[in-house]
Amino acid sequence: MSSRWQTIPEMVLSSADRFGDAEAVVDGSLRLTFVQLAERIRNAAGAFGELGVAKGDRVAIWAPNSAEWIVAAFGIVTAGAVLVPVNTRFKASEAADVVSRSGAKAVLVQPGFLGQDYSLGPNDDVACDVPTIDLKSDFLASGSPLERRVDGGDVADVIYTSGTTGRPKGVMMNHTQTLRLYAEWCDLADLREGDRYLAVNPFFHTFGYKAGCIASLIRGATILPVPVFDVDAVVDLVEAERITMLPGPPTLYHSLLGVADKSRLATLRAGVTGASDIPVELIRRVHTELPFQTLATGYGLTECGTATLSRPGDTFTDIATTVGTPCDGVEVRLADDREVLVRGYSVMQGYLDDPAATAEAIDADGWLHTGDLGEFTDSGRLRIVGRKKDMFIVGGFNAYPAEIEGFLLEHPAIAQAAVIGVPDERLGQVGKAFVVLRDGAAPLSADDVVEWSRGRMAGFKVPRSVQFLDELPTNATGKVVKDLLR
Template sequence: MRQLSYVHGTGGTPLLGDTIGRNLGRAVDAFPEREALVDVPSGRRWTYAEFGAAVDELAKALLGSGVAKGDRVGIWAINCPEWVLVQYATARIGAIMVNINPAYRAHELAYVLDQAGISLLIASLVHKTSDYRALVGQVRGRCPALRAVHYIGDPSWDELLAAAGGVGDAELAAREAELSCDDPVNIQYTSGTTGFPKGATLSHHNILNNGYFVGEMIGYTEQDRVCLPVPFYHCFGMVMGNLGAISHGACIVIPAPSFDPAATLRAVAEERCTSLYGVPTMFIAELNLPDFATYELSSLRTGIMAGSPCPVEVMKRVVAEMNMAEVSICYGMTETSPVSTQTRRDDDLERRTGTVGRALPHIEVKVVDPVTGVTLPRGEAGELCTRGYGVMLGYWDEPAKTAEVIDAGRWMHTGDLAVIREDGYAQIVGRIKDMIIRGGENVYPREIEEFLYSHPKVADVQVVGVPDERYGEEILACVIPRDPADPPTLDDIAGYCRDELAHYKIPRRLEILEGFPMTVSGKVRKVELRERYA
């Protein structure tokens, strides 16, 4: 009888029962003189003792400003030390921090402020073309719950901190004593492909444990220094990065307010970072810098690559040229805090590029028939579902939408098509909504993309289905050429595929592009490609 596609991640380390604030307190007590946070752009540094004191000051300021347990505090800011302070200060007093994408404009900002019922907003002053104060002014009348706004680097920030003066240690301790690790602590808005995004509501238990176990898998200790060019408003930065580091007594290094490949490598070299995070496009940008070879990266040991599949050649260069021999691939989604599967430090190249690892400790993963819900045998493609401590509490104030993705058994239905191999490692073969049905045959774009990465004229490729009168859907390959002056033709692509792929998987259409439409977290917006070329 064939083994089923069900895996339970085991391990000898128990789950943490702390709130995020108590976990920080343990790190401060254990490592008071070690560095906790470094902001390279401003040159500011905090030891754990100093960081703990700064968190306490901001927590008292929020208490003094009338923030109650369960109140929503918005953070609409670029990567900066104050972002991390807000993350920990809100957790200490039982407020629910709401992450707001720095790229949002007025319409999106108003929706999140209103849907989450944000009463206090902390924001940057400006970022790129966004004047945050002006945007808040445009929407404030539409958000009745919003009573106060404070801007980082502005007198209003100092006014907020001044409110700490009327709050004593006993009041802060009393508030913290009321908190449970199962309380909601964070709302993150997922980038919905249709309609407005949904607010995934996450508890202390969800995200503290996820950050901790992601760090465990790559061997974090207090000796590590973690360079984070990924955005804090996303789980990659604030959970896998900030919580992963602090829960091990490691140091967070902020290289720049937003991703800059040169600033990232400079920070790694100057701060002797041992770990570096990024989506594959970030690592590609770093490796392609004209002066890449001049950066001293010998301190690197590990890091995390997530967000989208990593091409084999990129992984080889990251390991060989960036000294990241223990780099790890993570898979997950905001609704699962985020990581469900992860490669291990000693996994070979095939597992790091051909799979998304195996289940984290205390996480269950299965692959089911998308129609019947029955668990499939190993090796068969179906919908990936995950269950365990990481599954969100639900979408904020949207029980019906929550019920659409979390079933009665508390399984989170990811919408991803996956295969669990005989060795227990998972492969993502696409999204259910990305699957192409051509003439009755199911086609998984990921398989074709992985093959076309090896074409000598292809630098990057995305495969989507577009409407076709005869077959229902036809296969379109969107290609970024290695040499824009010598792009591949459709005959080149079809001929390359002919002896290696079944005839129904061969692209019948080709578009040559300079770049792909991307989400701010580094994922290609396939829905936009489909709409553009339908």
């Protein structure tokens, strides 16, 4: 499948003709039709042009999800420039590092979000003299309409990795590969014209920007940006705005399962989730206790977007225990050590200004080395068994935290679990479990968990120690940050 458009601006601006006066974006009291959105994007492109942003220049956005973020991002690419989204959870010095390494000509910020000042002065740990623009000011509306010619092979965005394995690296993707991949994503995720898509995934992340904003404009769905996840506010929005589409990390669905009056969620039809350690039991409960008709699971990373997705009609067990099959035009295979390798049109153009890291990630045959460990089921579906760096060896046996976590989540009192390897004199390493109990669950001791585990998994997999927490530490995309547990 290939997209009918060559560039992101071409697709975005054509949405005005394709969907006209239907709602494109709803953000609080602001409601924009597709026609109005396209008009604002052209004006924003003009504002960037008048600022001196040339074709191929990079412009950063360090701000939470909002209508203005969408207008700014598509305004940047319509001006022929390259979008650099910056993680809103970064401290000023981390953001300044990414902005300065990206060579951005300007950075748009939303001062005061989450109590941050979002100022990138030269007084920070990293010198960063980039012009800073308030995203909520009238800057975006100040330009004359502009639309610069770009080509499908031009770099459209540089999205930095989450930095869970070292310093964030800037992943370069072009227009055509993004459009082709997310046109297919719309089909597999069951995103439909007229859907109302609650965008809780942060826009600085591929899941939020590409499977959110870009997919919605390909399909003609209404985007409702959510700056901070708060379950009560989300339930209010689902009910008031009749939300039909709600993708997100496993923690999102975990929160929805705790909603007392589930009739308020009745309009929800489709969800998409994905993580290397997605709990099987969570998917089971979402399917039985919430109104979703389809819940897709997928696997991907910044360096190649979505690599695999479950398929419409997959059995419940397939969806619960695998991340589906490769997308069209994408190959997935396992290396000898079970590392997942991905090859195809969707693999990144490389890391910005880092040929050494690019060569380390993509081998001479074009295979992207993901750092994840997997296995294929008999039916050809991929199962992620953990991170290469998370695997630990107990007395010579390979132990995969994701598998052990799956077992622990079958315990009726356990809501969330994370497992790491810790040093052990006799066995080299053994498992340690961090556990969050369900609300209202009967008290549980560490010995209870260990004893329960012995009846369900091989001895080397059984955690030797258990620590109870109120919540697991997660990053902005909902993944558990195991370095903090270590």
